[in-house]
Amino acid sequence: MNIHFLGCVGHAVILIGLVPLMISKGISYTDSVLCLTIIMVVSIPTRFITPILGDSVNPKTIMFLSFLGQGLFVIPWAFTTDKWMFYLVGILWAIPYGGEGTLFPIMNRKYYGFFRMDTTYGWQILAASFGMALGGFIPGLVFEVTGGYVYAIWISAFFSCLGAFVILTLETTKRVLRPSFENLG
Template sequence: MLKLDLHPDRLAVGNVGIHYGWVIVFVAAGMRLSASAVRSSFSILEPRLVESFGWSHFTIGVGLALQWAFGGIFGPVAGWLGDRYGVRRTMLLGALVFTVAMVMTSRMTEFWQLYLYYGVLLSFAMAIFQVPLTAAVTMWFQRNLGLGMGILQSSQGVGPLLFVPLVLFIISWFGDSESGMRVGQWVTGVQAEGQDAGLRAAFWVTGIAGGLALVVFVKFFYDEPAQIGLRPYGATGDEPIRRVHQGDTAQIRTKVFLNQAKHTSAFWNLMGIHFWGCAGHAILVVFLVAIAEERGLSKGAAAGVFVVMSVVSTLTRFGVPIAADKFGSKGVMAVCFFLQCAPLILLFFAHDIWTFYAFAVLFGIGFGG
């Protein structure tokens, strides 16, 4: 009979020991997924928001721009909270803010509410699940970090594969079912019917379910290996087991590192690359389905373009960190950014489904990187 030992410091399946760092990777990936249902499928929701609320693409785009902008502003705050109070506690705060933001977004009737709840408040929760979470995962590995980060990053690409069908089902069921509409009216306090009720449900259902899932995942998350008496994966047996993020020494080390890093060009270049890269592809990803529909594709075909792009980006999200470990990050980064730019030319001439799918494959490679 197969024996399982589920204690974190001696995790094993049969006679095979498993370092808890791999559990941390999958727990972190689960957190990313739990908090990204609507965000990863927003390209599907955007044209439906235009139809239901009568807002322009520009009005909705401003809400998305606010989320990206405030996500950057809240990034240092989220990092400070993780250092000051621990990643685990910060995650619980993030789960609470995430749920509140999603439920409040489901109650919106004016565009400024989209800006406040989805653009600003939700961005704080998303910053928590980007900055401290990623930093914490790196603490668990001295070897195979590229593989661990590849698994974590690929979870963002898996999101649309899982949630686009789920969100479409939620919109359909809560928009067509009398009982679903009644539940939605009770949760949101808004007398909504049809697609309007379904759209609101896409926010509050995934917000409440995602918040509960986040709380469960936090139970299995630890800030660093020494917290449960382990060394990082790949560390030698003679290395001491010590807490990195605890005590005065850790605070001094963090302060010295930041003071040195901010005076280097590499630090600011990386910030600029990440910001402008994300700003560029975020605009396209959000409006891709709307563009495809306006060029004559059906809603199903347009959603398929988005899903294909997500499938391809999932593969490259997994493979790029491993390739960067092997070949160096600069060359790999250059290829990925080139493939985020060059395929855009296809969109100027795309009117048939195959051109859109060709774009989805090529852009997906760069987007995943």
């Protein structure tokens, strides 16, 4: 299972479904879009900080915390109707969301040493694209079936937390893994 896929499903649900969720809870379109804008702005520095932390501390731990935070911080949105709470949770959620994707090249280097990453990272990005597509589809489907967006929040939390669990099953990053290429032919 590709971790990048799971994380992208988790945050794509939010990126596509947050504004309609807020509008369905009585918050204006402008305030809803402002919340999404705040999320994007807050996530920018974490896209730079997270790889530095992952490289100096432990990328597996930082990636686990990013996925777990991305999964858990969305849950309050299922219950709140207050604009300020959407904004607060949005700021908290933006931190792990911003840091989740930028750790993959660091993890690749820790696992495989200095090598050409094109194929490995290409497969990860392909899975991420499928995750973004599925995550973008989920809020609309949930709305069609239930008439609301709350279940989409739970689906987002599930995929991100599942990604965190899968990260726990990965090998340690303290040693370089040497894949055997003889069996590929």
